Each structure stands twice: as structure tokens, then as C-alpha cells.
Amino acid sequence: MPSRPLHVLWKAMTGVRSVLVLALACVILAAFASLLDPLVLRFTLDSVLAGKAPELPEPFGSALSALGGSSYLARNLWLCAFALLATSLVNALFSFLKGALSAYASERAIKNLRDALAAHIDSLPASYFGSMSAGDLVQRSSSDMDTVRRLLSGHLEDMARALSLLVLTVVMMASIDLPMTLISIPVVPAVFAFSFFFYRKIQKAFKISDEAEAALTHVLEENLHGIRVVRAFAREDFEIERFDQRNRRFTGETRRLIVLFGWYWGISVLLCAAQESVTVAVGAGRVASGLLSTGTYLAFIAYVGRVLWPVRQLGRTLTEVGKAMVSLRRITEVLDAPDEYAGDRVPRGAHTGEPRTAEARPRGGARIEIKGLAIEHERGKHVLEGIDLDIAAGETVAVLGRTGSGKSTLAAALVRLVEPVAGSIKLDGVDIRDMGRAELREAVGLVLQEPYLFSRSLRENVELGTGPLNAAELEWAGRISDLSPVVASFEAGWNTAVGEEGVTLSGGQRQRLALARILAKRPRVLVLDDTLSALDTETDALVRRALLGEDPEGRPTTIIIAHRITTLMAADRIVVLESGRIADIGTHEELLSRPGLYRRVWDIQDGSGATPPRREPAGLGE
Amino acid sequence: MEEIDTRQTLKLGLWRELLKFAAPYKKDFISLCAIMAFIAAVDAIQPFLTGWAVDRVAIAGRLDRLPLFIAVYGTLMALQAYAIKRFHDFGGTVEMGMNYGIRAAAFEKLQQLSFSYYDRTSAGWITARLTSDVGKIADIITWGMVDLVWGAFMMLLSAVLMLLTDWRLGLIALSALPVLVVVSVLFERGILERSRVARRQNSKLTAAFSENIRGVRAVKTLVAEERQGSAFRGLSETMRRASVRQAMLSAVYLPLVVFLGSVGTSLSLWKGGELVLAGGLSLGVLSAFIMSAGRFFDPATDLARVIADLQYAQASAERVIGLIKTESEIVDGPTALAGSGRRRLRGEIEFEGVSFSYDKKREVLTDFSLRVPAGSTIALVGETGSGKSTIVNLACRFYEPTKGRILVDGADYRELPLALLHGNLGYVLQQPYLFSGSVRDNIRYGRLDATEAEIEAAARAARAHDFIAGSPGGADQPGLPGLEGGYAAQVGEGGLLLSTGQKQLISLARAILADPAVLVLDEATSSVDTETERLVQDAIAAVLKGRTSFVVAHRLSTIQEADLILVMKDGRVVEKGRHAELIEAGGYYRRLYQAQFARDEERSLFGSEVDEEDESA
Structure with a gap:
């Protein structure tokens, strides 16, 4: 059931709803206080300076009579000035409260929404990220999120302020002089309608300008990335011409937008000025005819300006609210996508017995039984079919196959990154669907072919799957994966930052780091999806020897996907996959004794295992 | 990254440099300032006009003056x-102009800058300079000026009008100004810092x-x-x-400004009211004062914001002007301009004792000499970072030697126009x-005035025609469907709709x-299937024929057919000769060759190295 965007927002506001309500109350109170100063002026002008009988609400009325009426005020005029200052102080106070409260509430609500989105993204099935581009998702979580943030921290209170100013001003005007009120508001609906329709219309112009800018940036980026091609073909003038067109178009469209705004402000100033002129002129006439006091007249001149301002803002605010709703919907769509736990037999986080900490878990390899496994990426198109494979605890099995034979899919299925359409996988006799996903993935460590590293330190990358490690554990993982020499080669050692802000690691170094961080988890099954491919032969052998030699009882069951014969032949058994099926299975000697893919590979790679060393970075290679 | 000291002084020279870009719009700029002054004047006069209406029309009971008032107002x-x-x-006009x-000037500069600039500067950084920084500068110069002129005139005229009407009352009404200015500047600065x-x-x-x-x-x-989440x-x-x-x-900040502003209004009411009671001031003038004092402080916050923005924009301005003023390290020498721009070179290239260093500290190539006869193919092999691409970059004059010289058709290429060499150059990258x-646009990039027929001929020569337009297939070869739209098919951003092959x-x-006289080819080894691999090899052979070529070689076939193989290691040529000779010698080249040979065979067996199922898994 898709949730409604507003419901998502409401949930994010948990804990701060009352603060937000309080902030809105402050908006109204501040608006009210900001409308009091014309009343103070009116009273001062009429009752103190012009000597009219004072009309004051109780208890101010009796207090004033006790002091000696308006003549007392005439002698102490600072009291009126002080009253004026006091209204402004009250206004300032509530404005501050409104600002502080709404900042607190909106930032907290947005934090909640951000956290919820980040957590949900991590729990979405791996297949979701194939159907949705990463760029789109990043945009939803950054710029769309920011648009929603502005709704909460700005537009909502803008709207409340505009509406309360509008209503309160009209009420205030009506309470002091009805005929003048009727004269002072007829243009208001026109200004509102004009502003509303203008902002709706201008969306299109905004979009055109944005698109023109995107096109400009696009040409620029292409030029920068292809600068060698540009130079090599001496196409500088052609590029300048191409860029010039986009540059002209963007600045032209944006200028058009500014001109449109000129029309908007020009016309709305004209409308407002017309309203003000009518109020000033009619008021002057009524004062001259004795129908209106000077103070009331001046109060109306002040009010008419204040009633027009919020109305002009309202059109704009409403458009912004519309945009924010679109963004909120885009965020809701992601939150609505079912996570990978949906439909699981075992609820998320549940555990079937094994303790969670690495030290307390049983060590040693686990037995794997794969029965009739079939997987399809598209309906009816099998990537794997009828896979039956029994792997003993502690055994090392190598997998060989061409591109598209289903090797990586098999690896992914072992940790439920993909789900089978038929068949089952059992780990020590337990169907992996009857285990918690976290439990399964703690037990089975998959090292991906193209590992993703996080731009933090080497140590933090390794600790990502385990939490803080002590020096011995870190050293162990580094040694087995042969990452230690890499670490030692950096000045900052384990604290060397990786990626954007740090060093760029070579393919082989990346693979070793990825291996180290899985090893640190001490998995019972280790799956290497072509993980050693970028290592040279010696390092590859070193790593494999270290893996096998280490602690015979603690040795994990190991599945190695590889192309290299020296890697394959060291395994207990070798599985040859062809077109999603097991084509052959056996030991090195067995496979060598019959024709097939394995023997062809063996022939090419010279059989003796004396494949020439491939140091990385590969000399004649990638 | 954008650490700027907000207390830095205004760099006038920098802004003068930028204002040059406003020169074509001088008239618009002056009109803009004049209009803002006019608007400020009307804003300043308005309260006094209303005050006049209060005194001379309303209180005086002179309804006959109403039409005049309405007309003027x-x-x-x-x-x-x-x-x-x-x-x-x-x-x-001014802003967008x-x-x-500025952007056009920066882009033109970018087309001249040598590659050493691009080595030091990321594309993302440059893009940000040409988009957001340029936008910020134009915005602050234009609309900052609008706010500045309006605010200054508005405050000045209001002050003058108040002081002229009653100087004592005027001084009282304006008394809060200094506090307000200090508060505003401090707060604007703080807000800017915190928002950064x-x-x-x-x-x-x-x-x-x-x-x-x-x-x-x-x-x-x-x-x-969970760890990621926390x-x-x-x-x-x-x-x-x-x-x-x-x-x-x-x-x-904002409530404080409102409050400080109301101090002036309150003082005006107090002292002005006393004057009214004493008969020294009319009600209309008092109300004009109060209205004027209320408006007087509005521009103060705008001015404070402009000043804060200006300091912020100065960092942008420095970066952009820095880019525009960067000197290209490779420019035509004085004698070069005399030479003819567009003739065909023979393509004979000679390195004479060439040394080179990217950073002027560590030499990556030392005393390298080589004569390349026109039309020969030079293959460069060696590890990454061994100096292969340095030789290529120097031959293309993407960089110039730090020592020694390079002759093209017998003349030092620094004495030839850059356009002559580049006009005779072809360059094919490993990552194409x-x-x-469209496909057509991309091929035409090689020669802008090429006809359809010529484009197709080039595609055929490169073995690309069949997969573009489709082929019926023959006895030994399956047909190809071709691209949708053929030559008009879109290739997508960076060519992502096509395979690497x-x-x-x-x-x-x-x-x-x-059809360049000199061709540089950085061969790719990556991910093509066996069938495409064969086509690419054929195409390479076709493209190398009859021109001087430098090939950063990965393919056995190219290496075997090269006229000369340079085996590079640590910035020097360790072995040199034809394939057979080098194999014979049994050195470094032989070892590299064996490793490569095995890999080529392996690839033909496995197909692509990149596991495609990974994408969807």
C-alpha cells in the first residue's frame, strides 16, 4: 500500500509536532503584535495630540482616568512612545520564538526523514539498484530532501504569516472603521489572483532556463572530458562556437525570466499603488468632511500597505509548496519500495541460534548443499538452472566459466543478493531462507569482483563489517590478504584515507582490501568472485596459501571463482559452469583427463603452471 | 576548500578586472543606476507627500486640492x-551579459590552456567555476549594485528630507542608525559563516x-x-x-533589526508629539516623520547583506579571474605566426636529445633521441608509468620538451603554428x-566538411559500417541488425549507449x-568480444597504413607489424628494434610478450573480462 506523502511527513515530525504548533502560534501572535503600532499612533494623535476623548479598552481606560486622563499623557508623552516600543518588542520576541522553534522542529523532522531514508536505502533489495539510477536516488535524497526542508522551515510559516496578517489586518480595520475598510480591500483579491497565476505560469520559464543551464553544463563537461580529442583534431573553434550557442541560449532564457519578473513587480506595484491612492484620497476626503479622525486615517494608510504585502507573497509561497509536494512524493516513492526482508520467512534481525559476535560464533567451515537451484533475471530466462552441488565443510571449490555462465549469480545467491525461482541452498543443513539475512551474511562472506571502497581510512574500511578491531586482528586480516605490504607503504599506515580525498588504490590493492575486510569478519564460508584477478600470480598464490594454511580447524569453506589455471588447480574440486549449468566437476587431474573448457584453458596457459608473472599494474594489460 | 577570510579587504583591482566585462553594457548599467536612484527618490518622498495630504487636504478641509493630490500621487x-x-x-541585460x-572568455581560455593545466585541475572544479562562480559574480555585481544604489539614495534622501523639515527631530529619528549598521554587519557576517x-x-x-x-x-x-546507519x-x-x-x-537578527528600527519611530513620536503640542509641528509632518523613520532602516539590512555577499563573491571572483588570466604554457612563438596554417605535413618526426619533466623536479624522460621517418609505425610498450605516454604527449606537442628539441618535417615544432601540427594530427584514445x-556527428568530428559518402567510406574503412547500418550477413558471417537509425543513432552521453568495441x-x-599525417593510437585491451576484437585489429591496420604513427601498443598484431618497437622502463628506452630481433635478444620484451600472448589467447576463449551478469545480479 503506497503511503501518502503527507503521512510520511507527519511521521517524520514525531516528537516535534507540538513544537511546530507552538511555532505557528508564535507566527500568529507576532503578526498580531506587528499590527498594534498603528493603533498606538492613532490613539496618540487623536486623544493626546488632538484632544479627542480617549477610547481605550479596560483596564487601560480606568487606569488612564485614574492618572488624570489624556492631559497626563500629554505631559508624559514618553509613555506613548514607550507603548509603541513595547508593541515592537512583543513582535520581536514572538518573531524570535517563531524562528527558533520552527528551526528546531523542522531540522529535527528533516533529520528523522533523512535517517529513515538512509536506513531504508540500505535495506532495499540489490535488484532495486539495477532498476533505479544511482544519480536519481542521490538527487532524491539530497535536493528533493532540501526542498522539503524549506517547506517546513520556511514556506509553512510564510503561509501562516501571510494568512494571519491578511485576516487580522482586515479584522483590525473593520473594528475601527467599516466604510474605510471596504474601500481599502477591493484590490486584494485581484493582487492575490495575479500573483498566484503569475507564479504558476512562470514555472515553465524557470524550467526552460534550468534546462538551458543543464545543456550548457553538459557541453562544458563533454568538452573538458574530451579535451584531448578536441585538441588532437584542432576543433577549438568548433567547440567555442558550440559552447557559445548554449551560453547564449541560457543567458537569453534567463534574461527572459528576469523580464517576466519585471512585468510581475511592475504590475503588482501598480495595483497596490492604486489601492493605496484610493485609501489616501478617500480618507483625506472623509477627514475633511469630519467623518474620520486624523489618527484613524493614518492608521488606515499604515494598514493598507500591510494587507497588500502578504498577499503578494502568497502566490509565490503556494507555488513553492507545490514544488515541495512533488519532492515529497519522490522521497515517498523510495520509502514505499518494499525492502529485501519483505516476504522473508524469518523476520529482519531474527536469529536462529548462532551468537552474533565473531569471537563467540562456531569456527571452521560450514557445509553447503545446493539442490536444483534455478535463478532468472528476466522472466523465463534462466541464468542458472538445475545446479546440484555438495560442498563439504572446509573444502575449497573453484569455479570456472565463460562470461555469462552464471558464476557471479551463483556467488550472489549464496548470500541472498538474488533469490532463486526454484531449488534451495542449505548451510549446515539449514535452508538459508530459514536464517536471518544478517546471520547468513555473517556466516558467508562474499568478496565482490569490483569491490566498492568507502572514502575513509583503510582501517575504517576493514572495520566496516566488524566494528573496532584490535591491532592483532587488524594485522591478521592484513597479513592473510597480503594487504600489509600496501599498508606499510603508506606514511599514515592503516589511517591512510582511501578514495576521493585520499590515495587511489590500484585494482589489486582494492581487491586485497576488500578481501581483508571480509576476512576480518571470520566467515565460515568465503566466496571470492574473481577477487584475485588483479593480483599477480605470486601474490595470488601467497594469499591462497595463507588462507589454507591458517589454522586448519578454523579454515572456512572456500569458493573461488577464477580464470587463472594456477588458482583453479589448487582447489579440492573444480566446477565448470557453462550456460548456467554445471558442465563438469572434478579434481584437477580428472578434468585434465577429458576434453572440455578446463583443458583448453590449461593448454593455453602452458600447463606447467609457469605462466609468466603478471606484476600489477599489468605491463601490457588493462 | 572555500576557506576565505571574511575580514579580508575588498580587492578593487579584482573587481575592476570584472567590471571590464560590463563595458559592453555600460549604457544599460548607467540606466540601471539612474532608475534605482529615481525609485529611491519616490520611496523617500512618498511619506512627505502623504503628510502633505494630511495637513493641506484632510485637516485643512480643502477638498478642492484632492484632484491635484490624486494627479501627483x-x-x-x-x-x-x-x-x-x-x-x-x-x-x-547587465547580469546576463x-x-x-565572463563564461565565454573563460571557455575560450580553456581551449588554449595546455594539458599541464588539466593535469593539475579537475573537470569538476572547472565546471563549478564556469557555472556557479560566474553566476555569483554577475549576480552580486548587478543586483548588489541595484541594492546599493537604491539603499544609499533612499537613506540619503530620507535623511535630507527629515533634516530639512526639522533638523532636531531628524537627528533624533536617525539616532539608532549607527547601532543598526554595526549590528547588521556583524550578524550578516556571522550568518554567512554559519551557513557556509x-x-x-x-x-x-x-x-x-x-x-x-x-x-x-x-x-x-x-x-x-547498522554501522552505516549509525x-x-x-x-x-x-x-x-x-x-x-x-x-x-x-x-x-531580523527581529532585532525591526526592534532597533522602531526605536527611531518611537523617539520621533515622543519628541515630535511634544513639538506638536507646543504648536511647532503639524500632525501631517509628524506622521510623515514617523513613516519616513519607519522606512529609513529597511535598506540598512540590504546594505549589510550586499557587503557580506560581496566578500563571499570575492573568493569566486578570484578563482574565475585566476582561470581567465592563466598563461598557457604552450603558445605559438613569434616566428610561428608567419607560417602557413593549413598545409599537409609529411609526418617526419625527430627527437633530438629530449628530456622532460612534468613537475620540473623529477625527469620522466632523459636525453631521448629518435628519428621517425614519414609513414612508419612506432610501437611503445612497457609498464604503466614507464614513459610511453610522455613520448606521445611530446610528439603531439601537448607538452614541450624541457630540454632538447623536436623537429617536424625538419623544423623545430616550436617555430611552427600549433594549429598546423594539430591540424595534421589524429588521436585515438584507449578509452574512446x-x-x-549522432554516430554521424561523431565521425564528422574528424573533418567538419566531410560529405555523407566520405563519412560512410571512413566507417567502412574502420569496419564500423556493418554494425552501424546493419549487414545482411554471408556464408561464414552472421548478419548484423545495425543501430536503430543507422548513422543518425544517438550515442548517448560519452557514448554510453554503445559498447566499448x-x-x-x-x-x-x-x-x-x-586523414592525419601523424596518428597517435592508445590501444585498448579492455572488454571486447572475440568477434569485435578481430574487427578492431583489421581497422587498426587500415588506419595505420601510410602515416606516421605512434602506438601505445597492447595488441600482439600491432606490435608484430610495427617498424620499430620501443620498450620503455622507468623513463628510458631499455630495448629497441623489430619484433623478431627483440624476441631473439631474449630480454625484458620477451617476458612481456609471453605474458601478453597467454592473455590474448585466454581472452579469445573467455570473451569479455568484465562479467556482464554482474550488472543485473
Whole structure:
């Protein structure tokens, strides 16, 4: 059931709803206080300076009579000035409260929404990220999120302020002089309608300008990335011409937008000025005819300006609210996508017995039984079919196959990154669907072919799957994966930052780091999806020897996907996959004794295992 | 990254440099300032006009003066509305004119800068300079000026009018000004600083989202959801605090300004009221004073904001002007201009004792000499970083030797126009770069005036025609469906709609169409299937024929057929000769060759090295 965007927002506001309500109350109170100063002026002008009988609400009325009426005020005029200052102080106070409260509430609500989105993204099935581009998702979580943030921290209170100013001003005007009120508001609906329709219309112009800018940036980026091609073909003038067109178009469209705004402000100033002129002129006439006091007249001149301002803002605010709703919907769509736990037999986080900490878990390899496994990426198109494979605890099995034979899919299925359409996988006799996903993935460590590293330190990358490690554990993982020499080669050692802000690691170094961080988890099954491919032969052998030699009882069951014969032949058994099926299975000697893919590979790679060393970075290679 | 000292002084020279870009719009700029002065004048006069109406029409009971008042007031307001419309026109012209001009100048400079600049500077950095920085500069110069002129005139005229009407009362009404100015400048600065902190935090948060999304499989296999989640919550909490800190400052600032402004109004009411009671002031003038004092402080906050923005924009201005003023390290010498720009070179190239260093410290090539006869193929082999691409870059004059010289057709190439060499050059990259557009556009990039027939001929020569237009297939070869739209098919951003092999063939076709005298080919080894691999080899053979070529070679076939193989190691040529000779010698080359031979065979067996099922798994 898709949730409604507003419901998502409401949930994010948990804990701060009352603060937000309080902030809105402050908006109204501040608006009210900001409308009091014309009343103070009116009273001062009429009752103190012009000597009219004072009309004051109780208890101010009796207090004033006790002091000696308006003549007392005439002698102490600072009291009126002080009253004026006091209204402004009250206004300032509530404005501050409104600002502080709404900042607190909106930032907290947005934090909640951000956290919820980040957590949900991590729990979405791996297949979701194939159907949705990463760029789109990043945009939803950054710029769309920011648009929603502005709704909460700005537009909502803008709207409340505009509406309360509008209503309160009209009420205030009506309470002091009805005929003048009727004269002072007829243009208001026109200004509102004009502003509303203008902002709706201008969306299109905004979009055109944005698109023109995107096109400009696009040409620029292409030029920068292809600068060698540009130079090599001496196409500088052609590029300048191409860029010039986009540059002209963007600045032209944006200028058009500014001109449109000129029309908007020009016309709305004209409308407002017309309203003000009518109020000033009619008021002057009524004062001259004795129908209106000077103070009331001046109060109306002040009010008419204040009633027009919020109305002009309202059109704009409403458009912004519309945009924010679109963004909120885009965020809701992601939150609505079912996570990978949906439909699981075992609820998320549940555990079937094994303790969670690495030290307390049983060590040693686990037995794997794969029965009739079939997987399809598209309906009816099998990537794997009828896979039956029994792997003993502690055994090392190598997998060989061409591109598209289903090797990586098999690896992914072992940790439920993909789900089978038929068949089952059992780990020590337990169907992996009857285990918690976290439990399964703690037990089975998959090292991906193209590992993703996080731009933090080497140590933090390794600790990502385990939490803080002590020096011995870190050293162990580094040694087995042969990452230690890499670490030692950096000045900052384990604290060397990786990626954007740090060093760029070579393919082989990346693979070793990825291996180290899985090893640190001490998995019972280790799956290497072509993980050693970028290592040279010696390092590859070193790593494999270290893996096998280490602690015979603690040795994990190991599945190695590889192309290299020296890697394959060291395994207990070798599985040859062809077109999603097991084509052959056996030991090195067995496979060598019959024709097939394995023997062809063996022939090419010279059989003796004396494949020439491939140091990385590969000399004649990638 | 954007650490700027907000207390730095205004660098006038820098802004003068930028104002040059406003020169073509001088008239618009002056009109803009004049209009703002006019608008400010009307805004300043308005309260006194209303005051006049209160005294001379309303209180005096002179209804006969009402039409006059309406006429004057109405006319002024109509002019005001028109002025507001017009200042947008002029402002738009100036802002977008500068926006256009600065960006165009920067882009033109970018087309001249040598590759050493691109080595030091990331494309992302340059893009940000040409988009957001340029926008910021044009914005602050135009609309900052609008606010400045309006604010200054408005305050000046209001002050003058108040002081002229009653200088004592005027002084009292203006008394809060100094406090307000100090408060505003301090707060604007603080807000700017805090918002910069928040922005930086925000980009960290976006980066965290991006990592979570792109690295989701790693997170899952490591069971790191909870650790990632708590790290993220830590970041978003820091972000929240930074945003609240910034918002708090704004929450204090604006109400404070409103309050300080009302001090002037209150004082006017107090002292002005006493004057009214004493008979020294009319009610209308008093109300004009109060209205005027209320408006007087509005521009103060605008002015403070402009000053703060200006300091902020100065950092942008420095970066952009820095880019525009960067000297290209490779320019035509004085004698070069005399030479003819577009003739065909024979393509004989000679290195004479060439040394080179990228950073002027460590030499990556030392005393290298080589004569390349026109039409021969030189293959460069060796490890990454051994100096292969340095030789190529020098031959192309993407860099110039730090010592020694390079002769093209017998003349030092520094004495030839740059355009002559580049006009005779073809360059095919390992990662073929295509521009978004059609297949045809991309091939035509090799020669802009090529006809359809010539484009097709080049595509055929590069073995690209069949996969573009489709082929019926023959006895020994399956037919190809061709691209949808044939030559008009879009290649997508960076060519992403095509496979790597297809991109390689198109970029070869582009080079064939250009028909350069000198060709540089950075061969690719990556991900093509066996069938395409064979086509690419054929195409390469076709493109190398009859021109001087430098090939950073990975393919056995190319290496075997080269006229000369240079085996590079650590910046020097360790072995040199033809294939057979080098194999015979049994040195480094032989070892490299054996490794490569095995890999070639292996690839033909396995197909692509990149496991495609990975994408969908």
C-alpha cells in the first residue's frame, strides 16, 4: 500500500509536532503584535495630540482616568512612545520564538526523514539498484530532501504569516472603521489572483532556463572530458562556437525570466499603488468632511500597505509548496519500495541460534548443499538452472566459466543478493531462507569482483563489517590478504584515507582490501568472485596459501571463482559452469583427463603452471 | 576548500578586472543606476507627500486640492511601477551579459590552456567555476549594485528630507542608525559563516547518501547496515546542529533589526508629539516623520547583506579571474605566426636529445633521441608509468620538451603554428571518447566538411559500417541488425549507449576521416568480444597504413607489424628494434610478450573480462 506523502511527513515530525504548533502560534501572535503600532499612533494623535476623548479598552481606560486622563499623557508623552516600543518588542520576541522553534522542529523532522531514508536505502533489495539510477536516488535524497526542508522551515510559516496578517489586518480595520475598510480591500483579491497565476505560469520559464543551464553544463563537461580529442583534431573553434550557442541560449532564457519578473513587480506595484491612492484620497476626503479622525486615517494608510504585502507573497509561497509536494512524493516513492526482508520467512534481525559476535560464533567451515537451484533475471530466462552441488565443510571449490555462465549469480545467491525461482541452498543443513539475512551474511562472506571502497581510512574500511578491531586482528586480516605490504607503504599506515580525498588504490590493492575486510569478519564460508584477478600470480598464490594454511580447524569453506589455471588447480574440486549449468566437476587431474573448457584453458596457459608473472599494474594489460 | 577570510579587504583591482566585462553594457548599467536612484527618490518622498495630504487636504478641509493630490500621487506611482519594470530589463541585460561574457572568455581560455593545466585541475572544479562562480559574480555585481544604489539614495534622501523639515527631530529619528549598521554587519557576517559550515556539512551528507547507494552491495555483504546507519545518523545530527545554529542567528537578527528600527519611530513620536503640542509641528509632518523613520532602516539590512555577499563573491571572483588570466604554457612563438596554417605535413618526426619533466623536479624522460621517418609505425610498450605516454604527449606537442628539441618535417615544432601540427594530427584514445550526438556527428568530428559518402567510406574503412547500418550477413558471417537509425543513432552521453568495441571503431573512423599525417593510437585491451576484437585489429591496420604513427601498443598484431618497437622502463628506452630481433635478444620484451600472448589467447576463449551478469545480479 503506497503511503501518502503527507503521512510520511507527519511521521517524520514525531516528537516535534507540538513544537511546530507552538511555532505557528508564535507566527500568529507576532503578526498580531506587528499590527498594534498603528493603533498606538492613532490613539496618540487623536486623544493626546488632538484632544479627542480617549477610547481605550479596560483596564487601560480606568487606569488612564485614574492618572488624570489624556492631559497626563500629554505631559508624559514618553509613555506613548514607550507603548509603541513595547508593541515592537512583543513582535520581536514572538518573531524570535517563531524562528527558533520552527528551526528546531523542522531540522529535527528533516533529520528523522533523512535517517529513515538512509536506513531504508540500505535495506532495499540489490535488484532495486539495477532498476533505479544511482544519480536519481542521490538527487532524491539530497535536493528533493532540501526542498522539503524549506517547506517546513520556511514556506509553512510564510503561509501562516501571510494568512494571519491578511485576516487580522482586515479584522483590525473593520473594528475601527467599516466604510474605510471596504474601500481599502477591493484590490486584494485581484493582487492575490495575479500573483498566484503569475507564479504558476512562470514555472515553465524557470524550467526552460534550468534546462538551458543543464545543456550548457553538459557541453562544458563533454568538452573538458574530451579535451584531448578536441585538441588532437584542432576543433577549438568548433567547440567555442558550440559552447557559445548554449551560453547564449541560457543567458537569453534567463534574461527572459528576469523580464517576466519585471512585468510581475511592475504590475503588482501598480495595483497596490492604486489601492493605496484610493485609501489616501478617500480618507483625506472623509477627514475633511469630519467623518474620520486624523489618527484613524493614518492608521488606515499604515494598514493598507500591510494587507497588500502578504498577499503578494502568497502566490509565490503556494507555488513553492507545490514544488515541495512533488519532492515529497519522490522521497515517498523510495520509502514505499518494499525492502529485501519483505516476504522473508524469518523476520529482519531474527536469529536462529548462532551468537552474533565473531569471537563467540562456531569456527571452521560450514557445509553447503545446493539442490536444483534455478535463478532468472528476466522472466523465463534462466541464468542458472538445475545446479546440484555438495560442498563439504572446509573444502575449497573453484569455479570456472565463460562470461555469462552464471558464476557471479551463483556467488550472489549464496548470500541472498538474488533469490532463486526454484531449488534451495542449505548451510549446515539449514535452508538459508530459514536464517536471518544478517546471520547468513555473517556466516558467508562474499568478496565482490569490483569491490566498492568507502572514502575513509583503510582501517575504517576493514572495520566496516566488524566494528573496532584490535591491532592483532587488524594485522591478521592484513597479513592473510597480503594487504600489509600496501599498508606499510603508506606514511599514515592503516589511517591512510582511501578514495576521493585520499590515495587511489590500484585494482589489486582494492581487491586485497576488500578481501581483508571480509576476512576480518571470520566467515565460515568465503566466496571470492574473481577477487584475485588483479593480483599477480605470486601474490595470488601467497594469499591462497595463507588462507589454507591458517589454522586448519578454523579454515572456512572456500569458493573461488577464477580464470587463472594456477588458482583453479589448487582447489579440492573444480566446477565448470557453462550456460548456467554445471558442465563438469572434478579434481584437477580428472578434468585434465577429458576434453572440455578446463583443458583448453590449461593448454593455453602452458600447463606447467609457469605462466609468466603478471606484476600489477599489468605491463601490457588493462 | 572555500576557506576565505571574511575580514579580508575588498580587492578593487579584482573587481575592476570584472567590471571590464560590463563595458559592453555600460549604457544599460548607467540606466540601471539612474532608475534605482529615481525609485529611491519616490520611496523617500512618498511619506512627505502623504503628510502633505494630511495637513493641506484632510485637516485643512480643502477638498478642492484632492484632484491635484490624486494627479501627483497617481503619476508618481505609475512612474514608479514603470521604473520597476524597466530596472528588471536593464538589470537582466547587465547580469546576463556579464554572465555570458565572463563564461565565454573563460571557455575560450580553456581551449588554449595546455594539458599541464588539466593535469593539475579537475573537470569538476572547472565546471563549478564556469557555472556557479560566474553566476555569483554577475549576480552580486548587478543586483548588489541595484541594492546599493537604491539603499544609499533612499537613506540619503530620507535623511535630507527629515533634516530639512526639522533638523532636531531628524537627528533624533536617525539616532539608532549607527547601532543598526554595526549590528547588521556583524550578524550578516556571522550568518554567512554559519551557513557556509552548514553547506559543507550538507555536501558531506550528500556524499554519504551517494556512498550508501553506490556501495549498497558492499554494505549488505559486510552486514554493515547498522554501522552505516549509525555513522549516517551522526552526520545528519551534525548537519542538524549546524542548520539550527545558522537559523538561530537569523531568528535573533531580523527581529532585532525591526526592534532597533522602531526605536527611531518611537523617539520621533515622543519628541515630535511634544513639538506638536507646543504648536511647532503639524500632525501631517509628524506622521510623515514617523513613516519616513519607519522606512529609513529597511535598506540598512540590504546594505549589510550586499557587503557580506560581496566578500563571499570575492573568493569566486578570484578563482574565475585566476582561470581567465592563466598563461598557457604552450603558445605559438613569434616566428610561428608567419607560417602557413593549413598545409599537409609529411609526418617526419625527430627527437633530438629530449628530456622532460612534468613537475620540473623529477625527469620522466632523459636525453631521448629518435628519428621517425614519414609513414612508419612506432610501437611503445612497457609498464604503466614507464614513459610511453610522455613520448606521445611530446610528439603531439601537448607538452614541450624541457630540454632538447623536436623537429617536424625538419623544423623545430616550436617555430611552427600549433594549429598546423594539430591540424595534421589524429588521436585515438584507449578509452574512446565520443560526444553526445549522432554516430554521424561523431565521425564528422574528424573533418567538419566531410560529405555523407566520405563519412560512410571512413566507417567502412574502420569496419564500423556493418554494425552501424546493419549487414545482411554471408556464408561464414552472421548478419548484423545495425543501430536503430543507422548513422543518425544517438550515442548517448560519452557514448554510453554503445559498447566499448563499437566506440573504438567509431573513434577509428573519426581518425580515418581526418586523414592525419601523424596518428597517435592508445590501444585498448579492455572488454571486447572475440568477434569485435578481430574487427578492431583489421581497422587498426587500415588506419595505420601510410602515416606516421605512434602506438601505445597492447595488441600482439600491432606490435608484430610495427617498424620499430620501443620498450620503455622507468623513463628510458631499455630495448629497441623489430619484433623478431627483440624476441631473439631474449630480454625484458620477451617476458612481456609471453605474458601478453597467454592473455590474448585466454581472452579469445573467455570473451569479455568484465562479467556482464554482474550488472543485473
